[in-house]
Amino acid sequence: MHHPPSEEPVISSQARRHAELQRALLVDAGWRLSADAKVLDFGCGDGRLVAAWRADGHDAFGCDIALERQTEALRLIPAGPYRLPFDDRQFDLVVSDQVLEHVSDHEAAFSEIARVLRPGGAALHIFPSRLRPIEPHTFVPFGGVLRGPAWLRLWAGVGVRNSFQQGRSATDVAERNRRYLRESTTYLTRRQLVAVGRRYFPSIRFAEREMLVHTYGRARLLGRSPIVARAVGPMYAALHMRVMLTFK
DSSP: OOOOTTOOOOOOHHHHHHHHHHHHHHHHTTOOOOTTOEEEEETOTTSHHHHHHHHTTOEEEEEESSOSSOOSSEEEOOSSSOOOSSOTTOEEEEEEESOGGGOSOHHHHHHHHHHHEEEEEEEEEEEEOTTOSBOTTTOOBTTTTOOOHHHHHHHHHTTOOOTTOTTOOHHHHHHHHHHHHHHHOOOOOHHHHHHHHTTTOSEEEEOHHHHHHHOOSGGGGGGSSHHHHHHHHHHHHHHTEEEEEEEO
16 A cells, blocks of 8 residues: 555554664764664665654654656655665664665665764664575575576475475476576675775674574573683674664
8 A cells, every 4th residue: 555645554563673773783882872862764665663763752764766656755765876765964873674675786885974974973783694594585595695597496496485486387486586696696705894894894893693682582692601602703794684783
């Protein structure tokens, strides 16, 4: 359903949990968000996280390359040249959730995020790991790194499908996955992420162990013990989720 431009998106419990998780990760990193901080959700989707941040009293905005609706708070990123639709030094915090793996040009993205951040600002990115055993969009095993036609055809042939591919032939699914993985995902290694990020941010850190402590669901059980969190953290980062913080 399309919303009228003035209608705020529903604030879901999941969006509230995401905002709480992001705040907790920032606190653990020693960076506290002031009550009047201005927040940008990079890759905002339907804007629910923006609404959650606004409900907490923050001046929050979102941007994306495709939007169902555009408002003053939810803005479209133009097709080219690539530039976030905000002036320089507008935000104290930029967040993204399950977005960075879809960025085709990390150089341009980090450059623009740095541009719209104020001095002393921070950016927090949560996104799937490159070596995740099940690629989360296509469900192809190790689809972040293994994308050859034979590999994709194998898994399509044994019935691996996402929710949009039910009832399609194996040949069709394999081709769709090939195009999607090639055109819509870019999984960088940790070293590559750091190399690009350091061109625009003087300080970078990863916070997967902290993610285990604050996340919800069964993964949180691993974070209850600091010893277990330290031991499991590197594996969690390599095989499940990355949490990247950059500070301007």
